Amino acid sequence: MNNVSVIQAQNLKKVYGHKQEKKYMALQDVSLEVAAGDFVGVMGASGSGKTTLLNMLATFDRPTSGTVRIAGKDVTALKGNALADFRAQQMGFIFQDFNLLDNLTIAQNISLPLSLQGKTSKIKRSVREIAESLGIKDLLDKYPAQLSGGQKQRVACARALINKPQILFGDEPSGALDSKAARSLLELLQKINSEQKTAILLVTHDAFSASFCRRIIFIKDGQIGHELVRQPGQSRVEFYQLILEQLGTFEQ
């Protein structure tokens, strides 16, 4: 990991509710930095603002005020094609429900970001490389309906990583998986993070998933509360225990 920030968010505020509607402040003055190559978890009770924060950082929604820089670029100032291009080149996304397209093959699903950008000459080689490194080479000619949940999420990871993004965002990516497939996905994310140096930001309410991260940010009522950092030499299980303790004190 180096010291360059892949995410710099400053004074983010998000107020929901249009003109006549009741206003709700889901984020109040949140600032955070994620260093290149870091692996960060965002935790908090239901309704605390985790998804709202992710949506601001991942450019799915705009903050009411404040700025978000991704790889040094102020994404709150980007719009239309410029935003779509920047997102396609610098960011990857994985979601709880995989978001694969059912009528495309696995190879076509994985290559979608390249096809949309017109990078057709790179497709075959890039798909083969990423499928090999994620252990899904034998699935390329199948369709999503023929895959298990764990396999689908690996395919979603391959699609998210095909452009070699600086940051991978995950919103409860193991939420729909059984415990074995969840562990396998989290081990894969850890491998991607350590070998490819892709920064990962994971929103989760689950301490097991969070224990694979290096650093956990806890949100409460739209504000950042405590942070936990896994110390060198600390085992994942020890870190898991600490997260559980923190959740206990935090939710009282």
Ligand SMILES: Nc1ncnc2c1ncn2[C@@H]1O[C@H](COP(=O)(O)OP(=O)(O)OP(=O)(O)O)[C@@H](O)[C@H]1O
């Ligand atoms: N589009 C919206 N309009 C109005 N209020 C919203 C909207 N989206 C979220 N909220 C409110 O903002 C608060 C934060 O929601 P958010 O989805 O970010 O929480 P969360 O921590 O991700 O919760 P969960 O773990 O249940 O998914 C909640 O009180 C929610 O009801």
